[in-house]
Each structure stands twice: as C-alpha cells, then as structure tokens.
Amino acid sequence: MRLQAVTTNSLLLAISPLVDGHYTTDNWYPAPNATGSGGWENAFSQAKSFTEKLNLTEKIFLVTGVDGPCVGNIPAIERLGFKGICLQDGPLAIRQASFASVFSAGVSTATTWDRELMHQRGAAIGQEFVGKGAHVMLGPVSGPLGRSALGGRNWEGFSPDPYLTGVAMYETITAEQSQGIQACAKHFIGYEQETQRVPSVNDDGITIQAVSSNIDDRTLHELYLWPFADSVKAGVASVMCSYNRINETYACENSHTLNKILKTELGFQGYVVSDWGATHSGVKSILTGLDMNMPGPLGSSDSSLASWWGYNITTMIKNGSVPESKLDDMIQRILTPYYYLQQNSATYPTIDIDTAQLNAGVTGSDVPAYQHPFNLGTNTDKNRDVRNGHSSLIRQLGTASSVLLKNSKNTLPLASPDRLALFGNDAVDVTGGPYDPQNVFGVQAVGGGSGTGRLASLVSPLEAIKARLPSASIQYITDNSLITSDGISSIYPTPDVCLVFLKTFATEGADRTSLLCDYNSTQVVETVTSSGSCANTIVITHSPGINLLPWADNENVTAIIASHFPGEQAGNSITDILFCDVNPSGKLPYTIAYKAEDYNAPIVNFTGSDNPNAWQSNFTEGLMIDYRHFDHNNITPRYEFGFGLSYTTFSLSNIGISKVSTSNLDAYPPNLGAEVPPPGGNAALYDVVAIVTAEITNSGSVPGAAVPQLYLSFPTSSGETELSSTTTPKKVLRGFEKTQVLAPGASATVRFELKRRDVSYWNVEKQDWKIPQGSFGILVGQSSRDISLTGQISFL
C-alpha cells in the first residue's frame, strides 16, 4: 500500500518545517487502513464482518465515548450481542475498584532492572483488570519519558532512558495482554510537562493554546518514539494521543505523528484513543488518525454536552468530508484487539458495580441510570476481590526497587537493634483515607491523579518495624513541624539507630516545584542528626524519582535508601531491605545531581502571557537528557544513572564480543518498498547483530543479585556527519541483565543481545535507521560511571 503525502516535497518539509520562526508539522494523508497483519488477521476478519452489520448510528457509538460505569465507555449494542467496551485507569492499579491491589509505580518497576519482575507485575495487573470486567487498561506510560526532572507524571512512566523504558513497556504490555486485557501505551508523544498541558482561557476570553513540544526528527525517533516502537512490537492494542501540541499541532490531530509515524512507519494495527478531552476538532482529527474520542459524548440528542464527534460524524459522512470507509477502518481498529483477546467470549467478566458506584459517588445498592446499555454485573457479585495473593509480589517489587545509595560504617543491614527511633511524617499510616494520596501524615506509597490507586490495605514502615522487633524500644516523632520547631529532646534512651522517613508527592496536572523531599525535609534531617542522639541515622525516601539529597554527606547520615513509590506493601518492602531478608539490588533509573541547576530541559512556564501561542517548549537539548547530558557536559552527579549498592560486592571479568554471522550486513535494513511494515516497524530492526557476554562474580560475603549493564559509544569521528560528538551522547544504555541471587564466590555469565536498531541512529535525510561506519565502544559495568570491561565492534 502506497501512502502519499499531500505535499509535493514531504522530505524537504520533514527536514525544515520551521516557517517564520514557527514549528510546523507536515500533512500526511490518508491514514493507512488496518489489515490485522502481524498475527491479528483472524480477529481483523471478525471485526470486519461485524462492522458490516452496523448501521451508521451504531458505528458512531463505537468510536465516541458515552456516560457509563467506567472511566471510558463504548456502549453495548444489544441487537448484535455486542457487550460494549470498558476503559479503566491505569497504570499501577485498577483505580476505580474495591478489593483490588495497588502495585508499585512505573518508576519503581524500572528501578528493579528485572525483566521477569516487570512481566509478573504486568500479568498480575492485567488479571485484576479482567476480573473487574474492564476491557482496556489505560497504561503503561512511556510519555512522559522524563525529560524534565520536575515532570509531575514521570513516576507513572519508567525511566528517562528509552532503552530501559522500552524493555519495561514490552514486558508490561505482553504480560497484561496475556491475561486478556487490552493495554494502552500512553501518552503519544512529547508529553513532557503538566504545566499548560491543555489550553486555557484567560481573563480576556483569549484561548491560550497548550504547550507545544518542538522536537526534531532524530530526537523524536531515538528518545521519545523508541519505547512506543517497543510497545507496538509487543502488540499493544491501543495508543493514547496526548494533551500537548507537537510542532504547534495538537497530538490528537497530528497527521505526521499518527498517520505517518505510528500507523505507517511502526505499522500499528490497533486504535488511537484520545486522552480525555484532548480532541480539538471533528473532521481534522478523524482524517489525521484519531480512532476513538474519549470521553465523548455523542452530542445533541444525548442528555449531556455536545462533542466534536458523536452525531456530528453523521453530517461529516453525509456531506462527504469523511468517507464512510474511514469510519469503518476506525471501528475495525477498535474491534480487532477486542476479538483477538476474545473479549467477546460469553465468559468474559461483567463490569463490577463497584466501578459504577465509585465513578458516580453513589453507595448501597444504587446503580446510576445510564442512557445506554452496558454489561454490568449485579449487586450480588459486586466488590469482587481480584487481589489473588498479589501482595507478596508487590512486597517483592517494593524491595527490588529500593536503591541503597549510601552505607557507611556498616550501618546496614540491621541485626536486631534494641533501641530504634523513627522520625518523619512518612513513617506512619495515612490519615486521609484509602483514596487520598496527598496526606500530611502517611507513607507515600503512590502518587496522585488518574494514575493513583485505591488502597484496600496499606502497611506503613512503623507498623512493619514494630511487627519485626516486638520487644525493642521503638520511639517515634512523626510530626515534621514539631521536629523542626522543638527538636527531638524527648527521645530517651539514646537509640542504636535512627530512621528518618521522608516523602515527596507528585501528581498528574501539576509539575513539581522543588527537587527536595517535602515537609521541611532538610531541616528534619539536620535536626535529627545534630541532636546528639542520632549519630547513626538512616534516611529512607518515598518519592516519584529524582530528589536532591543535600544532607547526603552529613557524617551522621550513615545510610540512604531511595524507596520510590512501592505500593501497598511499603512497610514490609523496606524492612526486608533493612534486615537483609533481601539484599538490595535496585539501581537508579535516572541521575541524582548535586544541585538543581545541574539538570537541563526545565519545565517551560509562560504563566500570565496573553499570547495564545506563547507556550513553546523547544527540545533543543536533543538527545542530551539525564545521564547523557551529565556525560556530555562533564557534570559529576551525586549518584549516577544505573547506580545502587548491595550488601555484597561484585566483580566483572571475561568480556566476549561476537558478531552474529550475517554475510552482508548493509547500513540500512532491507527496503520494504511500499509495504506497511509489521507492528513495531521494519522487522530487520529487531534482528540480533551482535552478542556480548561477561562474567560476574560475587566477591563479597553475602548472597545477592547484580545488574550488569551494557553501554554503547557510537563512532562519532568516522565520517558520518550526522553523528557528530555535539549531537551524539558519549554512551547509551543498550543492555542489562539482573542475575539470580549469587552465593559468595559464585559467578554467572550474562548475555546481552544487540539488535540492529540498538546499533543504528535515525538518519533524517533517508528517514531510516542506519548503522554507522566505524568502531563502536562496548562498555560493561555496574553503573553508567562504573565501567570495568571495554571492547570494540564494527559492522561495516
């Protein structure tokens, strides 16, 4: 199938779309039709024959949301036995439900660097969504990627490194969908800040447009698109377009990102769903590649507000601005994953009424009245418990995602101290109920917004430590204001060890304004450590990711653990680390700097401007975010990307580097001509072209797991002009492998597979991935700055 750009010279436009100092996006029509290629062929035929039975009104129902029990609702069509589609938040729990688990956040999951745990988490989450009768879970997240340290939703995603995030997306999606739920990779694309993420109307009635992420083509491909490519490769059912603009065009009506990149270059066969309220046009959004408009509604004859879609689509089809075949393609894209995952099965669970009640704020046996039919369960099977013993997995995830940053004077692990003191408002149970993540008092197990969870149970650190040491003296002061104003002089006897629990909140809808932990954290640590009672202080943080730790070098801060957002087993997870039931193996999936100014790519903020187009975020740093920026500008981080201590030590040896025998490896993957590639893009990009092995040995005295990491240095001085050292990072992560627990003295061989895409850069002129000439540096180590084995490889 040949796709034509309406412009005569699309290549030229793709390279230089700056017009009069404005970023623009080229038009790319028409949207390719789905074919179900790549394994969905049978489901596609089912979707096609079903579509043929629909009348026009019913077709409109399938693409536009209505009011209903779930966060997003496609109503049932009883005439045809179709039970509707229920979309639910995501991504760390089924949010609107009782008796469901609250899992560790995305950032925690990345911190494990453990593919198997990522997979187990995805499967468990998927199972809970299915159990509650959802069809689509709104997650996982790879946008935001984490360009700005202060991004309010970074924690919902995984890591600012696209390779690590890509692996996490792949594992999560394949695992979730193996349980029968549709995953939704979100938010596509360039959604890197909350501030002005949606348009606003100022006091003069002027509409101020949403922030525009202006991203050059290479940066888009090598950073922000990379994990979405892995998601499509994983067979993701849907992709959510984001609130922001890209090159000044809204993400849900951007033909370049949707029609060209997602549906053609990546061969995506599923559907694009709008973020809630992110649709800003009718005909345009349809022709540019949006397939489902959420939350709708249908329009004039519906009781609620009108929308761009709904019954308006009838007019669009009648007046010829949208061909009916386009609407059919949208429906087929929506229904193909539904049939593929057998969600039409008679045994697929009904929608638990608890969801309807929580969404509408009603209780008892009342069910809200809806205008359209849904496959709701009954009052006798509501509040279904779908947790299925997942708390032990959540505990394990919380433990595996705790990073030991400092451990001096052999403070950790704790033996069996008789005298402990706990400080900080993060140590205790939450005081604001199960569904209020922003409490002054209470362990910060999750963040806020649509990505939060409803805690059916929560274990606080204080509770877990008391259970662990039933006869110790355990003193605690958990009011931070009291600590900073009055000190801790009431503590007696002097503790053997002091634990300070700090927390940081983050939520959808707002970016963070500080990188410090909240609630006077610095003063709290200083008060405790200078009190004369706490020369042995362990600081534990629960946080959405990046924090500055200005007290890290304090002589009395003898250990630091970053425990992220562990989910409902927070207390048990941290005690498992403190007492070495589990030897820590978490590694930072981001960089911790000495000072805020060390980070680049700040949140842009034009609050107060009355220029409708003021909000421009130029991604001029290109590929240099997080560790790439620190490496490129020779900035020393406090704790680098990939870093994390263990109670033992490991040593690396015996690097092996071999090319996979391919007689003729060309710089470019085989040309597909006019074909739309299979999901994920040109299949050759995923061919393994080299294998690197290394041996890792536990050189200490405690059993533990290690995470060897492989970084690649691209050849920047071998004649490839696009690969200059000013635009190309010094090194990029291209492999990692968490080992089994190794006994002292034991070794394991780790194996990293380099795929064609891993050793290619995005060549803008050719619009393809190219393996450069010259010699790549292979760097194997235990963090991005602890490289102990090196080698070289070249392909051409």
Ligand SMILES: *[C@@H]1O[C@H](CO)[C@@H](O)[C@H](O)[C@H]1NC(C)=O
């Ligand atoms: C973004 O880049 C454009 C084009 O170079 C420039 O005109 C504009 O001033 C920049 N905006 C900001 C906020 O830097």
Ligand SMILES: *[C@@H]1O[C@H](CO)[C@@H](O)[C@H](O)[C@H]1NC(C)=O
């Ligand atoms: C945005 O503009 C840049 C050039 O400044 C270009 O490289 C890129 O392809 C454009 N992206 C989109 C989605 O139009």
Ligand SMILES: *[C@@H]1O[C@H](CO)[C@@H](O)[C@H](O)[C@H]1NC(C)=O
């Ligand atoms: C999609 O299919 C319809 C027929 O169903 C056809 O008219 C249209 O040209 C196709 N679009 C593309 C881009 O091939």
Ligand SMILES: *[C@@H]1O[C@H](CO)[C@@H](O)[C@H](O)[C@H]1NC(C)=O
């Ligand atoms: C389409 O089918 C629905 C029943 O699913 C019916 O209510 C409606 O009247 C039909 N519309 C047309 C235009 O036939």
Ligand SMILES: *[C@@H]1O[C@H](CO)[C@@H](O)[C@H](O)[C@H]1NC(C)=O
């Ligand atoms: C069509 O869309 C416009 C814009 O949202 C809205 O004002 C109008 O009411 C819609 N019409 C129908 C029939 O829904």
Ligand SMILES: *[C@@H]1O[C@H](CO)[C@@H](O)[C@H](O)[C@H]1NC(C)=O
């Ligand atoms: C067709 O109808 C749609 C929806 O009402 C409208 O937005 C569009 O401008 C119309 N196009 C033409 C060519 O009349």
Ligand SMILES: *[C@@H]1O[C@H](CO)[C@@H](O)[C@H](O)[C@H]1NC(C)=O
């Ligand atoms: C943006 O600027 C406004 C006004 O100065 C300020 O109130 C707000 O906190 C800023 N937002 C962020 C995320 O820094």
Ligand SMILES: *[C@@H]1O[C@H](CO)[C@@H](O)[C@H](O)[C@H]1NC(C)=O
């Ligand atoms: C910081 O401490 C002061 C008193 O020591 C208190 O008044 C203030 O509310 C505290 N701020 C926060 C955010 O806890």
Ligand SMILES: *[C@@H]1O[C@H](CO)[C@@H](O)[C@H](O)[C@H]1NC(C)=O
């Ligand atoms: C550390 O604790 C000791 C003993 O309590 C005290 O003398 C010293 O001043 C403390 N250091 C700091 C930096 O507070």
